[in-house]
Amino acid sequence: MIFSITIVLIFLHTIFQSHCDFSLNSIRELFGMECLEGNGDLYSGFLSSSFGPNDDLLLTFIGILLIVAGIFIGFSRNKEDDEFIEQLRYESLILSLYINSGIMLLSLIFVWGLPFLWVMMINIFSILYVFIICFYLRLYLNKHSMRYEKQD
Amino acid sequence: MARAEVNITQGELAEKIGVTRQAVNSIELGKYVPSTLLALKMAQYFGKTVEELFMLEEGD
Numbered sequence: 020m021i022f023s024i025t026i027v028l029i030f031l032h033t034i035f036q037s038h039c040d041f042s043l044n045s046i047r048e049l050f051g052m053e054c055l056e057g058n059g060d061l062y063s064g065f066l067s068s069s070f071g072p073n074d075d076l077l078l079t080f081i082g083i084l085l086i087v088a089g090i091f092i093g094f095s096r097n098k099e100d101d102e103f104i105e106q107l108r109y110e111s112l113i114l115s116l117y118i119n120s121g122i123m124l125l126s127l128i129f130v131w132g133l134p135f136l137w138v139m140m141i142n143i144f145s146i147l148y149v150f151i152i153c154f155y156l157r158l159y160l161n162k163h164s165m166r167y168e169k170q171d
Numbered sequence: 172m173a174r175a176e177v178n179i180t181q182g183e184l185a186e187k188i189g190v191t192r193q194a195v196n197s198i199e200l201g202k203y204v205p206s207t208l209l210a211l212k213m214a215q216y217f218g219k220t221v222e223e224l225f226m227l228e229e230g231d
Contacts, residue, residue, distance in 0.1 A: 102206055103194035165196050 082143070089147040093154060107157055115150035122149075173217045173224055174199075188212045201228075 097104060122145065126138040174184055181199070185192045190209065197203035205213070205225075214221045 099191045101190040101194050102209060103191060103197060103203055106203065161193050161197070165193065 085144055086147065089144065089151060093147060093151045104158070107161070108154055111154035111157055112150050115146055115153045118149050118153070119146040173219060177217065184213075184216070187216055 094108070119142075123138075123142060126135070126142075130138050174181070179187075181195045182192045185195045188209065189212070194203065194205070194209075198205050210221050210225060214224055217224065
């Protein structure tokens with residue numbers, strides 16, 4: 020449910036990206052970040068391109084929802100849940116940590132410069148969603164492999 | 172296998188001891204080692220001791 024709301028919000032955000040009213044300008048003024056912009060230092064381009072006034076609170080909201088939705092999807096009890104499923108969940112969590120670390124290592128080696136910022140942004144959610152994919156894939160494979168066992 | 176002696180299906184056994192059929196299936200295939208609690212429940216259901224149902228294998 021939360022996940023679907025998040026997907027809708029992301030969709031809306033992509034459509035109305037330039038027309039959003041939630042501006043971070045007031046917050047930026049509050050923290051005195053205005054002074055960092057436009058004076059030609061290292062941060063000026065970074066701030067104005069990635070977290071500048073064009074950005075909005077909706078992105079923060081989407082981020083929060085993505086994490087909360089991910090936790091609900093990954094860790095809430097299923098309709099059929101027992102210690103075997105729990106075990107599967109823990110194993111998937113460890114597996115996802117390995118996969119995510121592998122991806123991060125490759126990204127560290129092959130991605131340079133500003134695109135690495137994208138890697139870091141994706142990395143905020145990737146471990147949770149790699150875990151969800153691992154868990155449901157293993158659950159599916161487990162259910163599927165039972166068909167080939169001898170039926171009583 | 173004790174289940175064959177009693178002549179019940181994996182699904183029925185799973186329902187009786189309160190786990191999923193996948194769990195029973197995996198235990199029978201040796202893919203999953205049940206907790207002490209589940210092993211005791213199974214033993215109680217079959218009227219046997221845990222040692223009669225489960226045993227150590229080489230390398231355990």
